[in-house]
Each structure stands twice: as C-alpha cells, then as structure tokens.
Amino acid sequence: MPEPRYRVAIVGAGPSGLFAAQFLTAHDDVEVDIFDRLPTPYGLLRYGVAPDHTSIKAVANALARVFDNPAVRFLGMVSLGRDVTRDQLLAGYDAVIYAVGASEDLRLRVPGEDAMGSRSAREFVAWYSGHPDAEPQSLDGVTHAAAIGVGNVAVDVARILAKEPLALDVTDMPEDVLAELRRARLTDVWVVGRRGPQHASFTTTELRELCRTPGVAVSVNPEAFDDVDDDALDRRTRANVAVLREASATEVADPRVRLHFVFWRRPIELRGDPVRELALERTALDADGRVVGTGETEAIDVELVLRAIGYRAVRLPGVPFDETLGVIPSERGRVLADGTVAPREYVVGWIKRGPIGVIGTNKSDARETVDQVLTDLAELGPRPDRVDLLGTLAARGRAPSTFDDWRRIEAAEANRGASHQRERMKIEAWHELLDLVQAGRPGGPIPPS
Template sequence: MVEPSPYRVAIVGAGPAGLFTAQHLVRQQQVPVLIDIFDRLPTPFGLLRYGVAPDHTSIRSVARALAHTFDSTRVRFLGTVELGRDLTRRGLVEAYDAVVYAVGASGDLMLRVPGEELPGSGSARQFVAWYGGHPDAAPQSLHGVRSVACVGVGNVAVDVARILAKDPAQLAATDMPETVLAELTASAVTDIWIIGRRGPQYASYTTRELRELLTTPGLAVTIEDGAGEVAGTADDNTAEQAGLDRRTRANIEALREAAARPDPVPVRRRLHFLFWHRPVALHGAARVERLELERTTLGPDGAVIPAGAVPGGGTRTIPVDLVLRAIGYRSTRLPDVPFDDARGVIPNREGRVLDTDGRALPGEYVTGWIKRGATGVIGTNKADAAQTVAHLLEDLPTLPRHPADPLVELRLHGVDPTTYDDWLAIDAAEIARGAALGRPRVKINAWAELMRLCRSGDPDACPDSTLY
C-alpha cells in the first residue's frame, strides 16, 4: 500500500499561537503533515521572548516547552521572511495545502486626546518591546523623567510599573539588554501612577502580578479615588459581601494590605493608584509636563461617563514627564488578507477565514489574537489553536494538493530564510555574553548583530529542500 504524501501547512508567525498550532499538528495522528513556520524575525517565540517581562522567568518555561516542537523532523523554521515583502498571500495559498495566520497584535489603542502627539507620550507596548530586547523597538530615554503615568489597569501597566520601580541590581539577574539595564540604572524616577477610568473592582490585572508589584522593596503605595472601595465601608467592609469574583476579591485585599502598610525606609519610589479618572489632555511646551484627568462614573448602562455633575467631579492635573498608554493591543492588517477593521481581527468562523460575503476561504485559517482579539493569557492560545487545527484537519482531504517543496520556489525568487540552527547560534551567543558578565544571558537587540550571527549566506546552513 502506497503511503499518502504528507500535506504541507504554512504557519505565519512563530509566537505562542503559531507554535501551539504546530504542536497540535505534530501530535495528531490523523494525517501526515509537513509544517513550515514563517516569521519576519530570526528568533522564534514572539511574545514569549519579547513581551514577557525579563524578571518573569517562570513564564519563559512555556517557551522551552514549545521549543520541543522544532525537535520534530516534520517542522522547519523559516525566519526573516515577511508576508507582503518576501512572499504574497497568493503565493502562500498556491504553494501550501493550508495556511494558518498567527501573527498576533503589533499595534495598540490610542487615547485620542489633545497633546497625545507630544514627546513623552508613548505606548506601553513599545516600552515593553524596548526592555524586552525586540530589535524593532525604539530606544526609550528616561533622562529627566521623574514622574511616569501608566494609563490602564491590566498586567501590561503593572509590569511596566514594576520594571520602573524595581532596583536595577535585581534586574541584572535577567536577560535584559545591557543598554536597557544602563538606562534603568541611571533613571531618577520617583513617582509612578497607574490610572484607571473605573474602580479597583473592575481592574483586569491578575493577583499574582499585582502582589509582585505591591511588594517591590522600597516602594510606598497610595490609593486615590478608589480608597473607599478598597477599604470597604461600615455597611460593606468586606469585598466578599459585594458579590465579587475570587480574583477581584484577592486584588482588593492585596491593595488593602498595601495601603495599610507604613512606608518603607528608605522610600525608593512612590506608586499611586488613581481610579475613576480618564485622560482628557496632555500638556507641555516642548514635551509632556502635565496630564489632565477627568473624574468618571458609570452610567445606567455601565458605560464610563464624566462625573462632573456629581460631588467631587471635575478635572485634576498631575505633573508627569512620561505618559504610557496601556489600554489594549490591536492586530494590524496583513497584505491582501481579509480584515475586520472595526474588530481588529481576520474575519473567521472558529478559525476558518471568511471572505467579505462570510464564506470560508478554502485552505486559509487563523489563530491567536488576530483571530479573537487581544484577549486572554498565553495559555489561552493552546485551546484556540486546537479549535483551528480541528477544522483544518477536517478540511484537508477536500483541498487541492501542493506536493512540491515551496522552499525551492522561495529560493528561486531570492528569498533566503534563516533557520532554527541560526536561532541556536543566537541563543548560544546570548548565553556566552551573559556568562562573560556574570549573568545567565544577555539578550541581543540589534538587527545587525542578529543577522551577523545567522548563517543565511551559507547554503549548507539552509534547510534541505527535500527533508524536514
């Protein structure tokens, strides 16, 4: 009996969503598959490498587990290949039996207030990319910055606040790039604000991350406009009686404990939680100097509205030198791929990509944030990928076959991908650099150096065109 030739699947994006997809495909026994994982970077792991705070080493273990996906002889990593630059959607669809888009979310939401264009107004996403060592990240200067406002009450704002509040000597035990560590060491930040337009019971940060921030050595914590909800009232002095879920109760208890503690001696930084406020303008002559905030409340439908008509309403202004918005990520359109601009996702039905008429496009699938929006934690991508893969496997027998190796065609058109061996060379160089400095690893964050370490110019180092 002749064995059926393997199906060829392309995954665009080597972050958690793409790697969980590959993992599900490798582990299933229904049909034989060969998998090419494309990424525009020479390094796999996406958000696990560049979006997880350097001091959160336990989460990085997920990357080590997903790295075993590349142990399979049926999987290739093709780095420094970008959709729209090096290959087209049509080229992918014509070369592979199935294509899965798993590119995540590379944009972020805007405040849309006057003054947002001033220097000193930026994105927490970009700030995270900088301290995470992403090669595309713009350098962040903390020169002259004493007060920082993080707008948003999720884990991104909490992570940024913790990195700013932490003693840089503690960060030296991480893989943070030397240039970033030097900037944080020279920082003169004294005050950090976390600002939310709703109360503490609506915050989306997780308890573990919140407690980690609140227990940062040398950090004094105050809570403004929300202190009553944290402390409770005579009629309702426990969060449990308010009908809140377990996470929210734990968050409020953590805030309560922090607010009740005496200030540490000495105080290195001060952290201010300001709830029930939203930005209305950023002010300054040449750069951000002040943040104007408007008191908020909830309308009958639960929407956030100005609280100017209620006691204590109106606006207030706080002096700040840097404002970082952390109000959500957003996926961006891929060249020639259907996209729902309103929702910031590729339109799909349980992972099957849909055209403008709502019909499934044969052989095209999506997973991760660009499938469902920027929600959930890293582990959420596992179940999300499983759903997409289930439909892909169901569809494969009905799809046109493409038996030829697409890498041959890519090379004919001058595309020379980097490989997983190239990533291993980068990995080894980072570990060696760290050892020389007495650190476990030092991340390389310059494109030129990353590419120098890659052996893409050596044909013998490229993936074999006939073997996986």
C-alpha cells in the first residue's frame, strides 16, 4: 500500500465518526486516528441502543471492520480539552473532524422538575446500557412511571420498564441493572406527547415492538385520533397510527403492566418531592400550527418521570459553537468560525445537524462531510510541519488506550456473560475498565475525566 500522504483526526468513535473513517480510508493516501474519551468505541451503538435490540447492535459488527484497516487507529481515553487542545490537533493532522454527538438532554422547564423521581431518559438509558459514567437508578417504590416524549428514546425506556425482566436476561445488561429491574413492581407506564399520534417521531418497528410486549395492555386517549386524516399521512406515520389503533383495541387478559399513550398533553408541573403526581394540560394547535395550552388540566399518579424530549450537543473547548442551535456551525460539513470557513476543520453527526435521524442517517451525513475533506486536502496538500501528537502525549505521561485494549475488554465481557449463560455482559465500572487497559501495558492508563 502506498505511504499515506494525509493524516486525519476524528474526535468521537460513534457511528458518525466511524462512517467518516470508512469513507476516508477508501482512499489509499489517507490514514485516520479516531479519538474518544472512553476506552470503548461505538458511542451510542454501545451505550444508547437498547440492550434488547440485538439486530440494531449488529451494525457495530459492520462498523468494527473499519478497525481492520491498518490505516485506522483507535486512541481511547483522550479527551479534547483535558488531554489535547484544538490547536494541538490541528498542528498534528491535515484535517480534524468533530464527531462527538449530543451529550446533554433538553429540560421540561416546569415547576418540580428537579424533584427526586424526575430524571433524564438519557441518564436512564446510560444506566441500563452500562455506561461507566452512569448514576445508579433506583426503582424502589416505583409502580407508576411516565416517559415524556414521542420519539424512540421514550419508546425504549417505556419498553424496558414494561418488559418482563426475565426476558432481558439474554441481553448484555450489567447484573446490577437486571437485579434492579427484577425488584421493580411497575404496574402502569405512560408515554406523554404534546402533539397527536400523527406528529410522533416513533419508527414503526420500535412502536410495534413496544405495543406487542407480552403481558402489556395498551390504551390510547380516545380523542387522540379525532383530527387524524389517514389519507394525508406518509407511509411511516400511517403505519404508526394503525399500530396504536390496533393495540388499543386489543384486549389483554390479566395484564402485568398497563401502557397508556396520552397525546395532546403537556407537562405543567411535577408535584411532590419525591414526585407523586404529574400535572398535564390539554393542548391544541393554534392558527399558525403552534402547540398551545387550552387551560384544561388533569393529573396522573407517578413516582418516576423520565424526560425524553431531545438531546443537545455541548461546546467543545476552543471549537466554534452555536449556543442557540446547539451545534458546531458548518456549511456542508466545513466548520464555520464567525461565518467564515475554518481551514482543515469539519463536523459530522448530531453536533453538525442536531439530534435528528437514526443511525443510518449518519452515513449519508458523513459522506457529505468527507467529500469536502477530500476536496480540500487535494487543494491544500499535506501539512509540511505536522507535529507528532502521540509523542507529545507520551512526553506528558499520557498513553491512549488502543483497539487491542478494547478487544481485551470485549473478551472479559464475553467471559462474564458466559458465567451467566449469556453471550456477554457489560463491564460498567471505570476501575474494571482501567484494570483491563492497564493489563496490556507496563505503564498506566489515563485516568477518566
């Protein structure tokens, strides 16, 4: 293989970053270093896709082939701002691509939101997915729970709460997560949306799986379908409405859990601390198509409220950021600084376009950005004075984890799973991950941020 002429850094080892690496290394004159603050690649494929969705997680197996290419290196446990700066990355590479996703969630901004029992669905997902930064989630005393939002995150958390815990024993969930779910005594789960079912962003497969969960009886507030014009709906939305109608008309004898879809409602207050009641206001569309309150209110008894109304990206140290939109400003993937293209800087994924789309959306998004990278590299040429960034890190006692370290973690998870008659079981504790990284080197790994 010809000696690579160009070296590109990708910050973030999730799907968007890996798709970008895949497109870049289709060219023999490009090599890629993929940085991540965790010692584990794959981002939301590992820590965001529900553990019982093994078919979607199979995408990780395809993306793992990116690392089979000797022109690609995984450099884990390196955090932008803590271990390297934007300027150091730009000095060490011919191009830098930011692919860090969106790591914060939007808030309801209603009274009582900070009470005990009011939580982020993102944090809940991180917990059951075995993220090392996740806070333990107690379900003690929770019999009634509500997910606020009508996207796939709300569907996922509702399904995990409503599903028979024994059915999750085949997943890679950590054992302490499974133990907590086994102890839980959920009887009712609500999914609340401020618009109608025709406006929900569920994917039909996810919605159908939730509605057909064994032992779960589904109801939908009757007026939810009043203004639905089936002939005006696209294929996905029409299918979603059909799933909801069918599920709500299906009788389930002696249900273990009752699942309530409540449309045209918005939270206005969480009452009690810990939360004991969720107050909702009926909504409608005004003449301009905006959601407005009608003044008609009701309340449901809940001990757990999970907000799943969207994610937001976080500013990277030193990198341009639009606080209003929550993205790195860009033009077809080229980073903009004060409206001007920043040379050799690019962006992909949610931090480029906002937290919309599914995993596959990142592929076309990454292709667009990589096309700009390759065009610019051909014009600019390689940096004549590239700095050895790994040498700089080594001089400071920093040793990134490698893909071999990840393979060691992966093998340990398979061994842990085998002891429980499962394919694998997540290692969620930082100290265990660090010990596995340490086992592959004479020095010490970087401590987590």
